[in-house]
Amino acid sequence: MKTSLRHLAGPALGAVLLAVLSGCATNVNTVERAQSQAETHYISDKRVVTDNTLARTVRVNAINQATVSGNLLKIQATVENLKNDLRSVRYKFEWIDKDGMAVNSPTEGWKVLQLQGREIVNISTVAVSPRAVDFVLKISEL
Numbered sequence: 100m101k102t103s104l105r106h107l108a109g110p111a112l113g114a115v116l117l118a119v120l121s122g123c124a125t126n127v128n129t130v131e132r133a134q135s136q137a138e139t140h141y142i143s144d145k146r147v148v149t150d151n152t153l154a155r156t157v158r159v160n161a162i163n164q165a166t167v168s169g170n171l172l173k174i175q176a177t178v179e180n181l182k183n184d185l186r187s188v189r190y191k192f193e194w195i196d197k198d199g200m201a202v203n204s205p206t207e208g209w210k211v212l213q214l215q216g217r218e219i220v221n222i223s224t225v226a227v228s229p230r231a232v233d234f235v236l237k238i239s240e241l
Contacts, residue, residue: 126183127218139163153240156181157188157214162236167225174234175223180214187213190238192224194231202231211241 142164148154160177167173172194180186189209194202204227214220226234 125185126216129219140165150240153188153238156186156240157238159236159238160219170229172226172231172234173223174236175221176236177219177221178212178214178238179219180217183216185213185215187211187241188238189241190222190236193235193237194226194228195233195235196230197232202226202228204228204231 139161140163142162144159144162146159158179158181160179163175163177165173165175174192178190189211191209192207194204194207196202206227207224210222212220212222
């Protein structure tokens with residue numbers, strides 16, 4: 100019995116450890132239409148970086164805007180994990196009216212976002228009031 104355990108501990112244990120450890124750094128491959136049928140309405144944005152480490156880890160690539168239900172602003176942000184391993188961040192959208200005042204939204208609390216290595220995801224939200232004409236997206240580390 101000792102011989103078979105010693106024999107198993109060599110290559111088989113190494114293979115198991117390799118499989119387990121490689122699962123910790125999963126990158127994401129994607130497939131999409133070569134000629135997109137979607138018409139995006141990207142908007143210019145202003146970025147305020149207060150955490151350089153976070154800025155080197157997670158990046159907002161683009162902001163897309165649309166109007167839904169006739170008069171509600173919808174915002175979609177494309178967020179990318181710049182690292183090869185799993186990253187967890189939290190984010191929230193805040194709404195602003197035409198006078199620059201915050202529009203209270205009970206549904207817009209902090210949300211957790213988990214990103215696999217090099218994964219790009221879209222996060223989105225819809226304003227709860229037609230008074231909301233602008234937004235602020237906040238992202239922070241957990």
